[in-house]
Amino acid sequence: MITAVTLNTSIDKAYQVEDVKKGTVMRVKSCNNTAGGKGLNVARVIKICGEEILATGFCGGHAGALLEEMLDKAGITYDFVHTAKETRNCLNILSQDGVSTEFLEPGEPVSEEEIGTFLKKYESIVGKSNVITLSGSIPQGAPADIYAALIRIAKDRKKTVILDTSGAALTEGIKALPDMIKPNADEIETLLNISLNNRDDIIQGAVRLHDMGIPYVVVSLGKEGAVCVSDKGIRKAIPPAVNAINTVGCGDSMVAAFAVGFERGYSLEEALKYAVAVSAANTLTTTTGHYRPEDMREIYERVEVEAL
Numbered sequence: 001m002i003t004a005v006t007l008n009t010s011i012d013k014a015y016q017v018e019d020v021k022k023g024t025v026m027r028v029k030s031c032n033n034t035a036g037g038k039g040l041n042v043a044r045v046i047k048i049c050g051e052e053i054l055a056t057g058f059c060g061g062h063a064g065a066l067l068e069e070m071l072d073k074a075g076i077t078y079d080f081v082h083t084a085k086e087t088r089n090c091l092n093i094l095s096q097d098g099v100s101t102e103f104l105e106p107g108e109p110v111s112e113e114e115i116g117t118f119l120k121k122y123e124s125i126v127g128k129s130n131v132i133t134l135s136g137s138i139p140q141g142a143p144a145d146i147y148a149a150l151i152r153i154a155k156d157r158k159k160t161v162i163l164d165t166s167g168a169a170l171t172e173g174i175k176a177l178p179d180m181i182k183p184n185a186d187e188i189e190t191l192l193n194i195s196l197n198n199r200d201d202i203i204q205g206a207v208r209l210h211d212m213g214i215p216y217v218v219v220s221l222g223k224e225g226a227v228c229v230s231d232k233g234i235r236k237a238i239p240p241a242v243n244a245i246n247t248v249g250c251g252d253s254m255v256a257a258f259a260v261g262f263e264r265g266y267s268l269e270e271a272l273k274y275a276v277a278v279s280a281a282n283t284l285t286t287t288t289g290h291y292r293p294e295d296m297r298e299i300y301e302r303v304e305v306e307a308l
């Protein structure tokens with residue numbers, strides 16, 4: 001089983017509009033609500049991939065109840081700590097030119113008691129999982145090293161852990177050496193306190209992170225695909241050109257597919273090719289953290305993998 005942790009859940013609202021014009025009244029053409037926060041996108045994609053998934057983290061209030069209802073409809077098993085405060089909303093405004101503008105609420109604080117309850121729940125859940133994904137921002141009230149604590153608990157039980165976050169949560173989290181991280185170029189710059197000027201710099205940055213003791217460092221490069229630095233070498237996978245309509249959740253789709261790859265024991269090449277195909281397929285639907293299997297299969301055949 002794979003467990004997807006989302007500490008800062010949200011009801012994600014994807015608005016389709018003609019255009020975004022600051023200072024005007026804009027009518028929304030359609031609104032697509034999904035159970036969000038990065039880890040729930042991961043959970044949805046893992047479910048489509050066909051693996052057993054458990055979603056956990058915090059949720060609360062009416063929005064929390066709605067979120068659980070959405071997961072029920074999607075057939076995703078969950079076990080959340082219910083918070084006294086309401087789950088947040090995040091907005092993704094998709095204009096007709098394909099540009100996406102996101103507004104992410106910070107979310108309400110969680111209490112010390114709620115964190116304690118979650119840690120107990122997590123310990124029991126981890127025992128039943130093979131792979132754990134830790135995704136997204138952390139709620140106010142949670143310590144910056146909370147992911148480091150979750151990684152240590154999982155690694156003590158010999159589980160595979162993927163960490164996908166940013167800022168202080170990432171800086172602190174990598175100290176516990178997760179099995180995989182998926183930083184973008186900005187995050188590598190912050191982690192290593194360097195500036196990256198080209199593709200070679202990005203790869204060298206990823207190599208440095210790998211040398212610190214992180215077995216898989218995956219750097220996603222948008223429509224150019226992704227590079228993975230690992231003990232088995234450095235591989236790059238490039239997707240075919242696609243008509244992307246919504247790139248929000250692509251990073252989460254990539255994490256989901258890697259989690260599935262670890263669960264199934266894929267080789268480095270297989271896992272990277274699969275992750276690039278799943279994440280590229282995610283761009284072809286307006287639903288965040290979703291893909292059509294037929295799109296993925298068609299893209300998979302055309303993903304090119306090369307050794308660097």
Ligand SMILES: Nc1ncnc2c1ncn2[C@@H]1O[C@H](COP(=O)(O)OP(=O)(O)OP(=O)(O)O)[C@@H](O)[C@H]1O
Nearest residue numbers: 220221222223225226244249250251252276279280
């Ligand atoms: N326009 C695109 N065409 C094809 N594939 C894409 C496109 N955009 C993203 N992808 C796929 O999704 C993966 C992740 O995308 P991206 O690099 O944008 O991630 P990210 O910045 O980490 O995303 P997020 O903000 O969702 O965490 C890419 O490595 C690629 O495989």
Ligand SMILES: O=P(O)(O)OC[C@@]1(O)O[C@H](CO)[C@@H](O)[C@@H]1O
Nearest residue numbers: 012036037038090136137248249
């Ligand atoms: O605040 P977080 O959890 O870091 O990011 C939240 C979020 O932007 O991430 C997803 C896209 O990756 C969206 O579904 C969601 O709104």
